[in-house]
Amino acid sequence: MTKKEAAKRIAQLRKTINYYSYQYHVLDKLDISAAAWDSLKHELKQLEDAFPDLITPDSPTRRVSGQPLDKFIKVSHKERMLSLEDAFSPEETAAWQERIQKLVSASAKSAASNPRDKLDYFAELKIDGFAISLVYKDGLFAVGSTRGDGRTGEDVTQNLKTIESIPLKLEIRNGWPNDNIKKKVEALVKKGEIEIRGEVYMTKSAFKKVNREREKEGRPLYANPRNTAAGGIRQLDPKIAADRQLNFLAYDIVSDLGQKTHREKHQIARALGFKTDIGGYCRNLDEVIAFWERVEKKREKIPFQIDGLVVQVNSDNLFKKLGVVGKTPRGAIAFKFRPAETTTVVEDIIVQVGRTGALTPVAKLRPVKIGGVVVTRATLHNEDEIKRLDVRIGDTVLIQRAGDVIPDIVGAIKKMRTGKEKKFVMPKNCPICGGQVVRSEGEAVHRCVNKKCAVIQKRQINHFASRKAFDIDGLGPKIVAQLMNEGMISKSSDIFTLQEGDLIPLERFDQKSAKNLINAVKESRRITLSKFIYALGIRHVGEETAINLANYFSRLEKIKKAKLDDLLKVKDTGEIVAKSVREWFNDKSNQKLLADLVENGVEIEKQKTVKRKLAGKTFVLTGQLEEFTRDQVKDRIRRLGGDVSSSVSPETDFVVAGAEPGSKYDRAKKLGVKIIGEKEFKEMTR
Ligand SMILES: [Zn+2]
Numbered sequence: 057m058t059k060k061e062a063a064k065r066i067a068q069l070r071k072t073i074n075y076y077s078y079q080y081h082v083l084d085k086l087d088i089s090a091a092a093w094d095s096l097k098h099e100l101k102q103l104e105d106a107f108p109d110l111i112t113p114d115s116p117t118r119r120v121s122g123q124p125l126d127k128f129i130k131v132s133h134k135e136r137m138l139s140l141e142d143a144f145s146p147e148e149t150a151a152w153q154e155r156i157q158k159l160v161s162a163s164a165k166s167a168a169s170n171p172r173d174k175l176d177y178f179a180e181l182k183i184d185g186f187a188i189s190l191v192y193k194d195g196l197f198a199v200g201s202t203r204g205d206g207r208t209g210e211d212v213t214q215n216l217k218t219i220e221s222i223p224l225k226l227e228i229r230n231g232w233p234n235d236n237i238k239k240k241v242e243a244l245v246k247k248g249e250i251e252i253r254g255e256v257y258m259t260k261s262a263f264k265k266v267n268r269e270r271e272k273e274g275r276p277l278y279a280n281p282r283n284t285a286a287g288g289i290r291q292l293d294p295k296i297a298a299d300r301q302l303n304f305l306a307y308d309i310v311s312d313l314g315q316k317t318h319r320e321k322h323q324i325a326r327a328l329g330f331k332t333d334i335g336g337y338c339r340n341l342d343e344v345i346a347f348w349e350r351v352e353k354k355r356e357k358i359p360f361q362i363d364g365l366v367v368q369v370n371s372d373n374l375f376k377k378l379g380v381v382g383k384t385p386r387g388a389i390a391f392k393f394r395p396a397e398t399t400t401v402v403e404d405i406i407v408q409v410g411r412t413g414a415l416t417p418v419a420k421l422r423p424v425k426i427g428g429v430v431v432t433r434a435t436l437h438n439e440d441e442i443k444r445l446d447v448r449i450g451d452t453v454l455i456q457r458a459g460d461v462i463p464d465i466v467g468a469i470k471k472m473r474t475g476k477e478k479k480f481v482m483p484k485n486c487p488i489c490g491g492q493v494v495r496s497e498g499e500a501v502h503r504c505v506n507k508k509c510a511v512i513q514k515r516q517i518n519h520f521a522s523r524k525a526f527d528i529d530g531l532g533p534k535i536v537a538q539l540m541n542e543g544m545i546s547k548s549s550d551i552f553t554l555q556e557g558d559l560i561p562l563e564r565f566d567q568k569s570a571k572n573l574i575n576a577v578k579e580s581r582r583i584t585l586s587k588f589i590y591a592l593g594i595r596h597v598g599e600e601t602a603i604n605l606a607n608y609f610s611r612l613e614k615i616k617k618a619k620l621d622d623l624l625k626v627k628d629t630g631e632i633v634a635k636s637v638r639e640w641f642n643d644k645s646n647q648k649l650l651a652d653l654v655e656n657g658v659e660i661e662k663q664k665t666v667k668r669k670l671a672g673k674t675f676v677l678t679g680q681l682e683e684f685t686r687d688q689v690k691d692r693i694r695r696l697g698g699d700v701s702s703s704v705s706p707e708t709d710f711v712v713a714g715a716e717p718g719s720k721y722d723r724a725k726k727l728g729v730k731i732i733g734e735k736e737f738k739e740m741t742r
Contacts, residue, residue, distance in 0.1 A: 062107050066115075069100040073116045074225075081221035081303070082331040114196050114224040119217050119298070127292070128210035131201040133189060134251065135310050138206060139383050140366065140390040146345045149367065152389050153341050156369065156378055159386070163377070178318040178370045179344050180335025181351065182390055183305060184361040185257030186286040188216065192252070195226045195245035202289065206383055215289050215297035219256065221304045223329045226250065231327045233320040240314050241324065250313070252325060254306035258285040259359045262301040281361055306330035307366070317370045337370065344391070352393045353566075364392035397456040399469065400424035405436065405449055405480045408546040409488045413510045415502040416543035417442055417480060419453070419465060426457045429557030434463040435543050438500045439482050446470075448477035457561060488513055488547060490645060513547060514540060516593050520548040524599055525591030526583060529576040530569070538564060548591075549649055551577055552656035582659045585612060592649075594640040596633045603695075604628055605637070612660055616641050616650075627694060668697025670741070676704045678721050679714030681734045692741040704729060712737050 057065070076093050079085055097116060104111045111118070143149045157175065189209070191199040200216035201209040216222055226245050232238040244250050258266075258281040266284070267277045278284040288300035306325035315321050322332045338344045348365050355362055368388035369375050375387035404420040417436040424431060434455050436442050445467055447453060452472035457463040482502055486493055491506030504510070514536060521531040531551070539545045542562060544554065554577060559570035583591070586606035590599055597605070608626040609615045615637070623634035640646055675693050677686060677700065684692070689712065690700045704711060704723045711724040711731045724731050732740070 057103075057106075059107055059110070062103050063110055066100060066103050066107075066110055069096055069103070070115055073097055073100060074223075074227075077116065077220050078223075078329055082329065116224070118224065119220065128212065128290075130204075130208050131199060131211045132208045133201070133204075133206070136206045136380075136383075137187060137189060137203040137209070137253070138380060138385050140388055141384045142364075142390045142392050144392050144394070146348070149344065149348075149389060149391050150341060156386060159378060160374070176340065176370045177338045177344050177367050178322070178335060179338050179347050179365045179367045179391070180307060180322075181333045181358065181362045182364040182366045182392075183255045183257050183333070184280075184282045184363050185255035185305075186282070186289055188212070188254065188256055188289070188304075189310070190216070190222065190252045190254070192226050192245075192250045194247055197222065197224045210290070212289050214294040215291060216256070216304075218294055218298035219302045219304050221331050227329050229327050229329055231323055233315065233323045237314045237320070237324060238327075241328070244311070244313070249311065250328075251310035252306050252328075252330065253308040253310060254304055254325075254330070256285050256289055256302050256304050257281065257360050258288075258300060258302055260361065261359065262303075266300060303360070304331065306332050307335075316372055318368055318372060318375070319370055321372075335365075338367075348391055348393075355393065362393075364390055367391050394426075396426065397454060397466070398424055398426045399452055399454050402447060402449055402451050402453055402465075405442070405447075407483060407487050408540075408543040408550075409486060409504055409510055409513065410540055410543060410546070413504045413507065415482070415486070415493060415504065417482070418543050419447065421453075421455070423555065423557075424455070425557075426455065426463060429560045430555055431455075431457070431463055431557040431561075432553070432555045433544070433558060434465050436465060436480075439480075439495075439502065440500050442480050448473075448479050450474075450477040463561070488645070510540070517545065517548050517551070519593045520591045521551065525587055526580045527587075528573075528580045530573045531576065535564070535573070538562065547649060547652075549652035549656055549658075552581065552653070552658065581657050582661060584661050585610070588612070588658075588660050589615070592640065592646075594637055596636045601626075601629065601633055610662065612650075628691075670696035670698030673698045673709040674707060675700050676702070676708050676711045676720055676724070676729075677714075678711060678724075679717035681712070681714040681737075683734060683738070689737070696741060 073093070073096050076088060076096075079087060080093075100115070101117050104115065104117055141152075143152055153175065160175070187203045189201050189203075190197060191201075197213070197217065199211060200213045200222075201211050203209050217224065228238070228242055228245065232241075241250070260281060263278070263281040263284060270277055278287075284300055285302055288297040288302055291297055307322070309315060309321040309324055313324055315324060319337050322335065325332050336347055338347060344365070344367050351358075351362070351365060366388060368385075369378070375385065378386040380386065401422040402419045403422055405417050406420055408416045408418050410416055417438065419434045419436055421432050421434055434453075436445070436447065445465055447465055447468050451468040453468050454466040455463045456466050482493065482495075484493055485491065486504035486506060486509055489504060489506050489509040489512070491504045491509055493502050494505055495502045514533075517536050517540070518533050520526055521528040521536065528551070536545075539554075539562075544558060544562075545551055554574060556567075556570045556574045559565045559573060560567055565573075584606070586599075586603045589597065589605055589612075590602035604627045605615055605623075609618065618637075618641075620634050620638055623629055623637055624631070626634075670693060675698055677689055681689060693700055701708060704720050704727065706727055706729075708724070708727075708729045711720060711729055712734075713721050713724075713731050714734060721731065
């Protein structure tokens with residue numbers, strides 16, 4: 057290959073590689089295979105090795121080319137690199153707006169102008185990364201530096217060159233705010249200087265990958281993506297920076313390119329081939345707060361770590377006018393998310409039985425606000441985890457809430473111990489069914505050996521929450537299964553301990569649905585005795601029997617103590633039903649359930665004496681009814697307090713006559729007893 061041919065091929069390769077680099081690192085897509093892309097890079101490298109004088113500083117191969125440095129050179133920033141003041145709540149952000157509004161009004165000449173109408177904002181993700189400045193000379197990446205003390209930073213150009221989302225050469229792409237800006241930039245890319253600022257960061261997946269490799273090699277793991285990114289940039293050997301798979305997001309343009317707003321700065325950066333975040337223009341502070349809430353909710357799903365939003369007045373002119381106090385500009389603020397870590401006390405460690413029979417220890421916490429919601433429990437996963445954390449009942453602990461899971465305990469604060477803390481012991485018997493608890497070899501999880509245990513429990517909870525029982529709106533089988541899976545509930549009484557904040561972090565829940573369910577649970581706590589008995593799911597005790605029991609005993613205490621003989625006196629209650637009721641109330645775990653229900657706020661309404669409109673009336677049946685069997689007719693009469701007799705006498709109040717009545721009909725006529733037909737009977741017993 058001649059040098060001329062090589063030069064042509066090299067130019068073509070660079071163009072193609074840069075194209076895919078932009079696609080992959082800025083647009084997050086890649087249309088060719090990674091192998092093909094690597095192969096192109098390899099060919100370019102070989103050609104450049106063969107013709108070293110064709111190497112240019114903006115060649116993609118130059119990304120990792122620098123020799124390790126002895127020390128960093130100092131760079132002074134043309135314009136100071138500032139830090140931001142923090143706001144931790146919507147209220148604090150509103151206070152910030154008020155402060156700047158006052159300044160704006162004071163400087164406004166016309167008293168008629170209302171500054172409130174003019175304050176609009178640009179809000180963007182606040183990446184947990186490392187701020188840097190990039191200077192391009194004649195379109196080529198020339199100097200990259202750290203913030204340092206704001207006035208002077210360190211030259212880390214070689215390391216920054218390893219970051220593929222930093223263009224080595226500026227390109228004029230699409231999406232310019234206007235033609236004037238585009239023309240100005242085009243001129244400066246040919247001859248002149250452009251300074252861009254942004255954040256170097258590591259994605260969560262790159263961080264995990266790097267740590268996995270380190271683990272394999274037996275090297276100590278990095279603590280977090282931010283420090284790893286910062287450490288990578290501040291290494292003298294660019295190969296180390298390259299290994300960390302760093303990324304860059306642009307958020308500021310220092311040079312005057314004719315931009316009037318912060319929003320335009322983002323547009324310009326994108327049009328020059330930089331990656332920018334999904335930030336948004338906000339017409340007012342309400343929109344800023346709504347955006348903040350939306351982002352906070354999905355922050356776990358964002359591929360890099362963020363700790364809030366950067367909010368600034370959109371007008372560049374106003375931003376400059378507002379000036380700087382100390383090291384922070386007045387026109388911008390770091391609107392931090394609510395802390396996802398806090399401390400509280402472990403009041404108890406309970407064991408929940410999940411859907412698969414796995415026993416999960418769960419810490420019952422002193423209620424505490426975290427990430428904006430009150431939580432009362434944190435999962436402890438299993439016995440080993442408790443041992444590893446050395447968490448004891450009574451301990452003060454640090455908890456964190458990360459995304460869509462119930463909070464985790466990070467560790468116990470041992471300095472807070474008084475000596476009264478108790479160690480947790482995994483129970484030998486299942487707290488639900490009393491079955492044996494075993495831990496299979498090689499498994500971290502303890503399980504109840506009773507395979508049916510969890511299945512029965514799930515069925516029981518579903519029955520408990522169903523329409524004819526506690527009638528809890530929104531607590532259908534799917535949600536029951538989910539709550540059991542998450543270790544939030546394992547028996548009916550647990551339902552009443554749930555808090556809004558326990559539900560919000562879970563999948564399928566948001567603030568509104570969590571609130572609705574908690575309200576529904578609250579409302580369901582007052583219940584009639586008959587529905588309560590039905591809800592317990594006692595074998596052979598359906599709705600009717602529950603009503604009969606409630607009517608007869610009128611108080612739960614009486615049913616609890618009722619002897620078999622007493623139970624047999626209840627209407628329609630035979631031996632089987634009576635025994636089943638007796639056995640249920642004799643069972644220790646059922647007694648515990650009743651106690652828990654009461655303790656958790658369930659209130660049984662006193663059984664109202666049903667108005668028995670047929671009390672004292674005697675009926676005799678004759679003939680065939682169309683709609684009812686004889687038993688059903690009897691049932692209807694008895695339920696309303698009436699009696700059924702087999703023969704007609706002067707004491708008989710009604711004879712219910714169907715088709716082909718017998719001698720009873722004639723006798724009733726003779727005695728002057730009232731005879732009613734099916735329709736009338738139906739009306740009467742409705
Ligand atoms: Zn069990």
